[in-house]
Amino acid sequence: MKKIFISLINYYQRFFSPDHSSWGKAKYPYGYCRFSPSCSEYAKQSIAADGIRGAVRAILRVLRCNPLSTPAYDPITKKA
Amino acid sequence: MNIFHIILTKPLLNLLIWFYNVLPGSDIGLAIIAVTLLVRLLLFPSFQKSLKAQKELQQLQPKLEEIKAKHKGDKEAETKAILAFYQENKINPFSSCLPLLVQLPILIALYSVFRTGLSGQIAGELYPFVTNPGTINTQLFGLIELANPNLAFALIAGFSQFVQSKLMAPKIKPKDSTASMMNMQFTYVMPIITVVVAMSLPAGLSLYWIITTLFAIGQQWYIMRKRNVNA
Numbered sequence: 001m002k003k004i005f006i007s008l009i010n011y012y013q014r015f016f017s018p019d020h021s022s023w024g025k026a027k028y029p030y031g032y033c034r035f036s037p038s039c040s041e042y043a044k045q046s047i048a049a050d051g052i053r054g055a056v057r058a059i060l061r062v063l064r065c066n067p068l069s070t071p072a073y074d075p076i077t078k079k080a
Numbered sequence: 081m082n083i084f085h086i087i088l089t090k091p092l093l094n095l096l097i098w099f100y101n102v103l104p105g106s107d108i109g110l111a112i113i114a115v116t117l118l119v120r121l122l123l124f125p126s127f128q129k130s131l132k133a134q135k136e137l138q139q140l141q142p143k144l145e146e147i148k149a150k151h152k153g154d155k156e157a158e159t160k161a162i163l164a165f166y167q168e169n170k171i172n173p174f175s176s177c178l179p180l181l182v183q184l185p186i187l188i189a190l191y192s193v194f195r196t197g198l199s200g201q202i203a204g205e206l207y208p209f210v211t212n213p214g215t216i217n218t219q220l221f222g223l224i225e226l227a228n229p230n231l232a233f234a235l236i237a238g239f240s241q242f243v244q245s246k247l248m249a250p251k252i253k254p255k256d257s258t259a260s261m262m263n264m265q266f267t268y269v270m271p272i273i274t275v276v277v278a279m280s281l282p283a284g285l286s287l288y289w290i291i292t293t294l295f296a297i298g299q300q301w302y303i304m305r306k307r308n309v310n311a
């Protein structure tokens with residue numbers, strides 16, 4: 001299950017992500033996401049570390065990633 | 081009856097039929113164009129803002145490179161320094177992921193709405209204030225049948241997508257070969273896939289794709305022209 005989600009994210013990053021895909025890097029050379037690591041990278045690490053609970057944390061991160069929040073360095077913390 | 085249908089597909093379908101009723105000629109093609117343009121215009125500000133910030137950043141690039149070189153290898157320090165730099169210069173180049181994820185379902189919903197509209201199976205889907213037009217005329221300007229696949233439309237859709245990715249391609253060739261391979265794929269392979277897929281879909285959906293892509297090209301052209309004026 002974990003593996004499926006992570007490979008889906010990899011696929012997304014390769015072809016669709018404005019932060020990781022080649023067209024994204026061309027269009028947004030300074031990055032798209034306001035957080036670092038980007039939401040998809042965050043989700044990948046989070047799911048790899050904590051599975052389902054990690055996925056929940058990733059969803060919260062995407063909700064946080066809205067025009068009202070301040071850009072920041074926001075890595076995953078150890079506990080989900 | 082699921083939530084996706086109630087909050088997205090149904091309102092958009094009603095909008096489509098409303099346009100069909102209101103626009104002259106009872107032409108589903110015109111209604112599709114109207115809905116596409118309206119949705120694109122609503123999504124316009126978020127595209128616009130990020131493109132503008134990217135433009136401003138290009139002028140500050142040398143300084144950014146300096147910061148990156150200084151903190152090489154330490155991702156955390158680098159990110160912090162860059163964010164501080166943005167704050168000093170009062171720019172916010174970033175978009176955010178949430179709006180991006182909101183757009184996606186809208187575009188998927190549009191696809192299924194146009195499909196339903198073209199098939200004419202709209203009974204029971206309309207709100208009380210939208211009159212049911214009965215049978216739907218599925219021809220554009222009385223000439224092109226939109227419910228069937230149309231080779232010319234498929235080719236135009238593929239070609240406009242090719243033009244768009246040509247416009248979007250970076251001026252400077254990326255150094256590593258995987259990245260330039262990917263660019264190649266996007267410029268040449270994706271339009272071909274579009275043509276192949278569009279060939280088997282109702283021409284109304286190709287029409288939607290053409291309008292969307294032309295809109296994106298226009299937007300990009302507008303931004304690039306402004307950049308040249310400023311430089």
